[in-house]
Amino acid sequence: MRFACSGGPARPVSESRRRPPQGRKADDRDDRRIGGPVGSARTFYGRESAEWSVSDAEFDRIRKLLYEKAGIHLKESKKTLVHNRLQKRLAACGLTSLRAYLDLLNRDPEGRAELAAFVDALTTNETFFFRHPEHFEFLVNDLIPRIMERKLASGSTRRIRIWSAACSSGEEPYTAAMCLHQNAERFRGWTFEIVGTDINRSVLEKAKAGLYTSYAVSKMPDAFRRRYFTADPAAGTFRLKDEIREQVRFHAANLLQPFSFGKFEVIFCRNVMIYFDAASKEAALSHLHGSLFPGGTLIVGYAESMLNHPDRFRYIMPTVYQREDAASADGIRGKT
Numbered sequence: 001m002r003f004a005c006s007g008g009p010a011r012p013v014s015e016s017r018r019r020p021p022q023g024r025k026a027d028d029r030d031d032r033r034i035g036g037p038v039g040s041a042r043t044f045y046g047r048e049s050a051e052w053s054v055s056d057a058e059f060d061r062i063r064k065l066l067y068e069k070a071g072i073h074l075k076e077s078k079k080t081l082v083h084n085r086l087q088k089r090l091a092a093c094g095l096t097s098l099r100a101y102l103d104l105l106n107r108d109p110e111g112r113a114e115l116a117a118f119v120d121a122l123t124t125n126e127t128f129f130f131r132h133p134e135h136f137e138f139l140v141n142d143l144i145p146r147i148m149e150r151k152l153a154s155g156s157t158r159r160i161r162i163w164s165a166a167c168s169s170g171e172e173p174y175t176a177a178m179c180l181h182q183n184a185e186r187f188r189g190w191t192f193e194i195v196g197t198d199i200n201r202s203v204l205e206k207a208k209a210g211l212y213t214s215y216a217v218s219k220m221p222d223a224f225r226r227r228y229f230t231a232d233p234a235a236g237t238f239r240l241k242d243e244i245r246e247q248v249r250f251h252a253a254n255l256l257q258p259f260s261f262g263k264f265e266v267i268f269c270r271n272v273m274i275y276f277d278a279a280s281k282e283a284a285l286s287h288l289h290g291s292l293f294p295g296g297t298l299i300v301g302y303a304e305s306m307l308n309h310p311d312r313f314r315y316i317m318p319t320v321y322q323r324e325d326a327a328s329a330d331g332i333r334g335k336t
């Protein structure tokens with residue numbers, strides 16, 4: 001019999017109708033949900049399922065697989081989280097034991113298809129518009145004007161490329177796009193290319209759709225919410241207007257692999273390397289370095305110190321680093 005897990009974009013309509021209520025994303029609530037590594041299991045959709053638990057050996061297999069695929073280092077304490085998040089995958093695959101699910105992941109070709117959904121289920125996608133607003137203020141008031149100045153001085157093209165690496169459901173690159181749009185008059189004659197990527201395909205679908213909950217827009221200045229979103233009070237949703245949605249291109253990409261969309265003047269890579277161990281962080285930083293123009297700027301999250309990489313990145317201020325190159329340590333060079 002052919003195996004077919006449901007879930008992700010291909011999920012049947014009947015199943016997608018049973019989604020949890022709007023609000024914070026289910027992924028982010030999981031840590032607090034009732035349930036655990038052992039005991040009665042209530043599925044994501046509220047149906048009773050067969051009991052299953054996460055043995056130490058199974059937890060090790062899961063950790064190893066997630067690490068191999070996404071570089072994410074799951075701490076020992078995350079067994080309950082793993083149980084809660086894989087609940088939905090087991091239900092989608094019609095399985096009642098974790099061992100059967102892990103065996104499925106090893107099988108070809110069904111397991112390969114399910115692997116992406118496995119990674120999607122275990123990534124943490126917390127994000128919202130205007131997260132760390134000072135980064136966006138720095139972008140439009142400091143960084144972009146300096147890049148423009150240098151490009152004009154060196155006769156480069158009037159094009160500036162910005163990459164939001166690990167962008168989750170798009171709030172980060174869209175915030176950058178809105179801030180640039182707000183300053184359109186100052187930046188007249190310049191082209192901005194904004195790219196958002198994530199390993200998780202289901203959050204990228206949400207990003208492309210541009211439909212958000214009140215949680216996503218809750219930290220956003222009112223003027224931006226009114227200007228760039230259409231609210232649907234009955235549904236409690238906020239639809240991003242096309243003029244901003246069209247400014248960002250989204251692609252699936254794994255930070256552990258080289259990214260092949262050219263070089264960027266600015267990269268946001270915030271709140272993802274906290275999930276990496278030293279080796280994964282090293283791989284990601286090497287790819288980020290390779291994707292920046294010499295002198296380009298990398299903005300990371302507040303918990304993501306890069307003090308160990310002075311050869312590649314020069315510290316500018318907390319969370320902000322500049323690509324370090326022996327030949328062009330003094331700023332943005334090279335015709336772009």
Ligand SMILES: C[S@@+](CC[C@H](N)C(=O)[O-])C[C@H]1O[C@@H](n2cnc3c(N)ncnc32)[C@H](O)[C@@H]1O
Pocket residue numbers: 069070071072123124125126127128131165166167168169172197198199200203253254255256269270271272301
């Ligand atoms: C907590 S969110 C951060 C979103 C956004 N950058 C922010 O700061 O609001 C982390 C994102 O990293 C993504 N991620 C995890 N491992 C990844 C990898 N190896 N390559 C690309 N993205 C990854 C997850 O899918 C998730 O959407």
